[in-house]
Amino acid sequence: MNAFQAILKEKTMTDSTDTASKGSAIGRRTLKDLSVGETARITDFLKENDAIKKIEAMGLRRGKKITIMQKLGRGIVVKSSNSRIVITSDVAKHIEVK
């Protein structure tokens, strides 16, 4: 196992044990709750993990306007500016929208 893989492994391990979210999602609207064709604005991320960090780097940031293009099973296609990103519902539930 090389250094990269060791770090990767460590990251995924901390990821799976970190189940505590910043706040309860009850009463808030998340990206998961939006239906196809709906447009909303990202207001907050309810959790800080690698998946969320990646999504932010990919352009889904606080204040960005997003549109749900398609939903299929656990997959959700989100369009923001000119990029389209697939995220699964277990990540989408940590993205608060308005």
Add this chain to the structure above:
Amino acid sequence: MNKSIKVALAGNPNVGKTTLLNHAAKTNLKVGNWAGVTVEKKEGFVNYRGYDIHFIDLPGIYTLEPISEDEWIAYNFIAEEKPDVIVNVIETTNAERDLLLTTELLEFERPMIIALNMSDEAAKLGIDVDIEHTSELLDVPVIRTNGRNGNGVEQMLDKIVESAQNPRYPRAPKYHEQIETLLDRIAADGEGGFGTAREKPNKRALLKILQESDGRYEEKAKLEKSLKKGIDGIIKEERYAFARGLFDETFKKKKSTGRDITDRIDKYALHPIFGFFIFLFVIFLLFKISFDFSTPLMNWTESFINDFLSPLALSALSHVGAGKWLPQFFSQAIVGGVGFVLTFVPLIGMIYFLLALLEMSGYMPRIAFVMDRFMHKLGLHGKGMIPLLLGFGCNVPAVMATRTLENKRDKYLVMAMIPFMSCPARLVVFSFFAVLFFVHPAVVIFGLYLLGILIGLLTAFVLRKTAYRGKLSHFVMELPPYRIPRIRTVFQITWVQVKSFLYRAGTVIFAASVVIWVLLNTPPNLKNQSDSAAAYVGKAITPVLAPIGIKDWRISTSLIPAFLAREIVLSSMGTIYSVDIQHKTTEFHFLPALEGQMKGLAEATKASCMSLLTPELQTLQTDSGQQSLQTVIRSSFTTASALSFMIFLLLYTSCLATVAVMVREGGKKFGLLFLAYSFVIAWGVAFVVYQVGSLI
């Protein structure tokens, strides 16, 4: 000696860095791996205005806060290797996102050039960039490029040379006032050995010290407390803010006129019902075109080698008065072995061409999305579909592609499935045997592909119930816009693959044929081939293979070198069986023969093109009138043993390159265990098929 310039190409995924590199370096491209990891490393060399420019194409990444392997590679390269110039390629239509990476790159304070790529797409969408203003703000040359036609590439090279002659260091981004004050203090303190270093530390290095300094700076704690955030989060937000500000300042979007083509295609391609059928249709087309288009050309290649090249060379040999063994060696080892495998070049070329087309069109990730619904039910990741599809091209890059799966468990599951996805090397063997023994060869081949997929799924199912339990991980993936691939680039990629096949034919396959031929003729002057050393070796392993119907030493001997690469089984058989072919010694006339071949090629090309117009899959047909290898090989198989032989070859990982890459990616234990497992499975299934088949 020219001066050399080391240039790093950095950018987000799918921004067209590689296409720009193709334009700049043309044929001087080198594809390899980064040291120690199996991530592809592309390099290009250009000689321009007296400079040797060495391009290194970094993996496509979104951020330099490294998490994944790709990000680590890019980060380490920029931080440690210190390229002379960084070319930051930006997809103009997605600049707001891309500018985060730009911000992070600026922190390194290396000479930089910003290439706003896909300028044509941006113009279509009404996006306008003030490049002079951007250049002024960042103190970085900014140019427009277009990967489709290569516009702007020359200007990029000019800027690179200028930068080497007269390095221009960019202005590092300015962050929150309190952070800046802290960074100034760190620089003054000379923390981390900078005090003695001659080089002034760059902003990135200072930020890193700040992030890692626990409790050393009071102000840091104060700042964290007042913003209710950790320092990492604060810096991240600052970077986003800078990127956002830069974007608002320099990018203007007019009302766009054209409707987005990608959205319109996606309406169907990602549709819950249509999407699935579109996927099936695309796969059907992939197979139909590769089989039907290449069959006439393969027949032609075969006749070109056997009826033209071979008699031409033989008549030349007899003219110069070569002895007895040289023509024999030539027709058995070279024509029989290497030539036999070369006949399949059109098929291999076509498959690679279509896979490259599919990959570059942007459709691949859509398959992952559409199929996730089913894959998910099987406990697999939708993203795993991509490596599996690539496996139909070649298992080796497919295993490498599993690194896009963030979770280790998903990665191992997919890796254990890939070798069961049939590659063109296996197809070469199938198409030969299926045509020889079955009325509907296409059905048999399709069945074999399905069998491979089924065994792959079963393997994953068993692993998921035993070794790799646990919850299925989430996924995040970008869907790039659809793009019409640049045909020249597709041809370039196809050629690289075909070249590597030809290279194998000229090296490993040739060597295996020679070894087999020598063993066949050891000891010399044998009356009977079955007393040769080759026969001795084959007979020794026959007991293991007899239960699956392989009782002839000529086949078992061929299987041994096939571990290097599967198609060698054919070249070896070609060499061994060529001995039994009675060569007619007819006069060979060069010009009429050449004319005949040219006519044949024209007809074959016409037949290939016509085949695209028929809707159904035609069966693979070879000229039935041909005697030769087909007839002699046919005599040592039954239909049942031919089928069991193909199944054995399908399932057993008899490919050194795949085993090697699996060991590298998954560890020695994983690779070797899998090798043993695939042998047992292959033997078991072949055994059942042969025993049942023999009863019918």
